[in-house]
Amino acid sequence: MDEQLATDHLDVRWIHGSASRRRRTDPAWQVHHHRDDTVILRQSKDDTYEAPFTFLLFGADRAFLLDTGATKDVGLGHIVDALVDGWLAEHPASAYQLVVAHSHGHGDHVAGDATFADRPGTTVVGKTADDVQAFFGFTSWPDEVVGFDLGDRRLELMGLPGHHAASIVVYDERTGLLLSGDSVYPGRIYVTDLPAFIDSMNRLVAFVEARTVTHVLGCHIEMTTRPGRDYPIGCRYQPDEPPLEMTVPQLRDLRDAAVSVADRPGPTRFDDFWIVNGMGLRSQAPLIARGLLGRAVDLVRRR
Numbered sequence: 001m002d003e004q005l006a007t008d009h010l011d012v013r014w015i016h017g018s019a020s021r022r023r024r025t026d027p028a029w030q031v032h033h034h035r036d037d038t039v040i041l042r043q044s045k046d047d048t049y050e051a052p053f054t055f056l057l058f059g060a061d062r063a064f065l066l067d068t069g070a071t072k073d074v075g076l077g078h079i080v081d082a083l084v085d086g087w088l089a090e091h092p093a094s095a096y097q098l099v100v101a102h103s104h105g106h107g108d109h110v111a112g113d114a115t116f117a118d119r120p121g122t123t124v125v126g127k128t129a130d131d132v133q134a135f136f137g138f139t140s141w142p143d144e145v146v147g148f149d150l151g152d153r154r155l156e157l158m159g160l161p162g163h164h165a166a167s168i169v170v171y172d173e174r175t176g177l178l179l180s181g182d183s184v185y186p187g188r189i190y191v192t193d194l195p196a197f198i199d200s201m202n203r204l205v206a207f208v209e210a211r212t213v214t215h216v217l218g219c220h221i222e223m224t225t226r227p228g229r230d231y232p233i234g235c236r237y238q239p240d241e242p243p244l245e246m247t248v249p250q251l252r253d254l255r256d257a258a259v260s261v262a263d264r265p266g267p268t269r270f271d272d273f274w275i276v277n278g279m280g281l282r283s284q285a286p287l288i289a290r291g292l293l294g295r296a297v298d299l300v301r302r303r
């Protein structure tokens with residue numbers, strides 16, 4: 001791992017929506033250079049309450065984009081084009097590739113895929129667990145750790161089902177960043193398959209204990225800075241967000257929390273996140289939809 005690595009908080013204040021709906025103050029995407037080879041982007045809450053984060057990592061031979069956001073517009077495509085051009089101006093390479101992959105297949109992470117479909121030199125990985133396994137060469141999903149080389153920059157991927165069947169975690173050896181999708185983040189962790197999720201978390205804890213992890217970066221922020229207090233579902237303005245980055249101890253806490261709700265369907269509040277256990281609820285099918293799960297959280301909170 002590189003020496004220049006900082007292990008303290010990311011030096012950034014994220015866009016978090018506009019105080020007035022009539023006067024927009026956020027750009028469509030915030031572009032944060034964590035380093036010259038590592039870009040973290042956040043989509044505006046003015047465009048989508050999900051306000052997901054996406055990640056662009058540059059290697060010598062190809063760039064890797066994880067997730068394409070929650071809207072169909074072409075904005076992210078133009079931003080990525082400009083970022084790749086900027087990278088190539090400093091680091092000339094011929095036949096430079098772009099691989100577009102997903103933390104998982106939910107709509108708020110894949111909606112921008114079409115923007116990249118016709119881009120030259122670009123591969124968009126499919127959304128299903130089968131697509132992910134075929135592209136990255138998994139032969140023993142989900143517990144196998146698979147390497148993916150960007151050119152002098154190796155990523156490690158592992159299946160992480162539980163929130164979604166095609167969830168993966170991506171570890172970047174160069175920066176020590178662990179990209180955890182919707183499985184680990186400061187918000188409401190929706191679990192549709194709790195046994196799979198607990199297995200995933202146990203494997204993830206073992207994974208991080210064998211590596212140096214600088215930050216655990218998920219794809220949303222839904223908590224406030226007050227322990228256990230989240231913003232309401234659909235909230236468009238979140239001035240008191242905690243940092244996106246989480247720590248390995250928090251990851252262990254989440255694993256322990258998941259084990260503790262094994263017999264408790266529905267939402268349970270913890271200091272740094274909620275877990276919404278969709279298992280065992282009367283009708284699971286509708287609960288797979290985020291919005292309905294969210295309503296369940298709201299009802300419990302109002303009680």
Ligand SMILES: [Zn+2]
Pocket residue numbers: 104106163164182
């Ligand atoms: Zn999701």
Ligand SMILES: [Zn+2]
Pocket residue numbers: 050052106108109182219220
């Ligand atoms: Zn999401």
